[in-house]
Amino acid sequence: MFKLISSIFFLLLSASLFSVFAVPTMRVDYYHTGNIKEELFSLDRVVIEPLPWPGNPQKPIDDTNLGKYFFEVIDRNTNKVIYSRGFASIYGEWETTDEAKSINRTFHESLRFPAPSNSVQVVLKKRDSNNAFQQIWSLLIEPKDIFIDRAKVNPPATLIEILKNGNPENKVDLLILGDGYTSNEQAKFERDARRMTEILFATPPFKERKQDFNVWGLCPASSETGISRPSTGLYRSSPLGCSYDAFGSERYILTYDNRAFRTIASFAPYDFVEILVNNRTYGGGGIFNLYGTVSADSTWAPYIFVHEFGHHFAGLADEYYTSSVAYSSPTAKLEPWEPNVTALLDPDNLKWKHLIDKTTPLPTPWEKEAYEKYSIEYQKKRSRIRQENRPEEEMEALFQENKENDLKTLSKEKYFSKVGAFEGAMYEAKGYYRPEVDCIMFTRSEAFCTVCKIAIERVIDLYK
Secondary structure (H helix, E strand, O other): HHHHHHHHHHHHHHHHHOOOOOOEEEEEEEEEEEEOOEEEEEEEEEEEEEEEEEOOOOOOOOOOOOEEEEEEEEEEEOOOEEEEEEEHHHHHHHOOEEHOOOOOOOEEOOOEEEEOOOOOEEEEEEEOOOOOEEEEEEEEEOOOOOOOEEOOOOOOOOOOOEEEOOHHHHHHEEEEEEOOOHHHHHHHHHHHHHHHHHHHHHOOOOOHHHHEEEEEEOOOOOOOOOEEEEEEEEHHHHOOOOOOOOOHOOOEEEEOHHHHHHHHHOOOOEEEEEEOOOOOOOEEEEEEEEEEEEOOOOOHHHHHHHHHHHHHHHHHHHHOOOOOOEOOOOOOOOOOOOOOEEEEOOOHHOOOOOOOOOOOOOOEEEEEHHHHHHHHHHHHHHHHHHHOOOOOHHHHHHHHHHHHHHHHHHHHOOOOOOOOEEEEEOOOEEEEOOOOOOOOOOOOOOOOOOOHHHHOOOOOOOOO
């Protein structure tokens, strides 16, 4: 009965949301395999998703120059690019870890775009050693191919309308998925999703652009509460497959089950996705144009959600550099593609130079040594709490202490709230610079810096 009701609701919702001219959504699922020296691609399947394409038909071309990867859909008859998008991937992060130096791994990935009426060439590109995009894989798609999967599947759950400001094609559509919520916790998921929505739209510039968004909720029922946390011996079989300890980082939450993720998400109109996991332990993650994650019951969920959504939505880089991470340092420091960090290789052409006051020096001085001295001791305390598996309340109290110290010290900086180039960013103490001395991408601040706000608005404009 539930499946029948969900299916009827889904069909009615589909008919009411999209115009009669909406085109189907096509998705290419593929396998990405390799190591630090080589990578290979192989096709899994081409799928027609249940819902029409939710994107703005007037803005099919991505001109933001964001992402480690970029794909184009090229009409074979005219040789014109009819759709393009930049993105990042789990593989793209994994290949920078030590593990990629010793073994091969395979990750499942997807490309989504409006279904073409003519034959198309899908071209996947990756940045080379000079940060220029170069082709690494290509796939010919014939729209009438009998092996394109057009199977009809029942919705995994009832779609929840959290915020609706218009039809999907005219708005940025954010989908909030739940993982680790049982059938008896569906009401809790909806409360969590609405709470996170309020948090996002209380934060500038999302606050000022709220009318440009739709927000949807979808939560397939899990057999058990919560998700896996291997470092503590906890394993769960959740619908989306989310887990703590991604890449060996105890706080990093990802799902490697892209097929399950894409299948579930396909029953909602979406441009971006946030996954709420039904756990209290501090954790989250965010990958540009893939998804963001957050532990919904953490005291720090408001900060985690907004910070990680910054990664996912606008390709913002982490600006902190004293926390332990799984990634290896780059052999050469190129100018990052992320909009909020710079290698300052050419100060006269700094990407945010137009925002800098003439009286602000480059690089911009700040009390870096004092900050690092405090941060080293803080990181030792944090590691000790996790190693001894002490109560989450102790970690939350330490985070609060850290936040108060950062606010107190950074607010006294001479160039506080000024745009400049402050050394220390992107997990590196030297060689990378952030735009302001503080930002939600640097500390547990509650606000984005000026450069991050502009980057976010540019992405909104691409979809609106």
